[in-house]
């Protein structure tokens with residue numbers, strides 16, 4: 001079995017919104033896993049705010065993660081799933097319970113607090129996941145094809161909501177996507193992962209208008 005290697009040497013500005021694009025198997029999820037701490041680099045460091053995160057466990061990193069499956073717990077209500085963003089044991093104070101309600105209202109799910117995820121549409125489930133991310137309030141938000149299962153109109157709606165939440169919280173966002181239009185819509189900058197390299201972020205519009213050969217082949 002061949003060994004997969006990925007190299008990366010770049011910095012992202014705090015508050016930046018960055019798309020991560022590249023062919024299947026190129027290492028996009030690997031890049032996110034390195035930032036999240038699920039994988040450790042063989043060489044070099046992953047740093048945030050000047051601090052090497054090498055010794056910091058995933059749960060203690062300044063990072064929230066949203067995957068396509070949204071990580072919702074089927075046996076918990078909307079309010080409980082969102083509450084996990086505040087306290088994993090769900091022992092919430094009155095003030096914390098208020099914050100959960102506010103986050104649910106912010107993503108447009110008021111009145112659905114007691115429903116289970118299975119009683120929600122795909123878009124509504126995405127909203128629950130976003131509300132939880134909102135409450136976690138970590139400075140870095142990693143998204144791996146978060147809205148890949150949604151139709152085009154719904155996806156734009158969720159990207160808009162994500163943009164607003166990122167702007168309000170000042171979060172730095174890295175979003176893996178297979179859809180170049182997502183990158184154009186959401187992210188002023190894009191990281192291309194290709195040929196074993198995660199390239200430094202460049203301006204999304206010009207990149208997609210005139211892609212380098214490796215990316216051109218992928219975009220078709």
Ligand SMILES: Nc1ncnc2c1ncn2[C@@H]1O[C@H](COP(=O)(O)OP(=O)(O)OP(=O)(O)O)[C@@H](O)[C@H]1O
Pocket residue numbers: 004022023024025026027028029030031
């Ligand atoms: N657990 C693993 N063990 C061994 N190899 C792995 C493992 N996970 C991923 N890989 C390999 O690492 C490489 C990069 O995978 P990665 O998931 O980062 O790609 P990706 O760009 O996110 O792909 P996709 O767009 O298909 O999700 C691939 O060649 C993959 O086969």
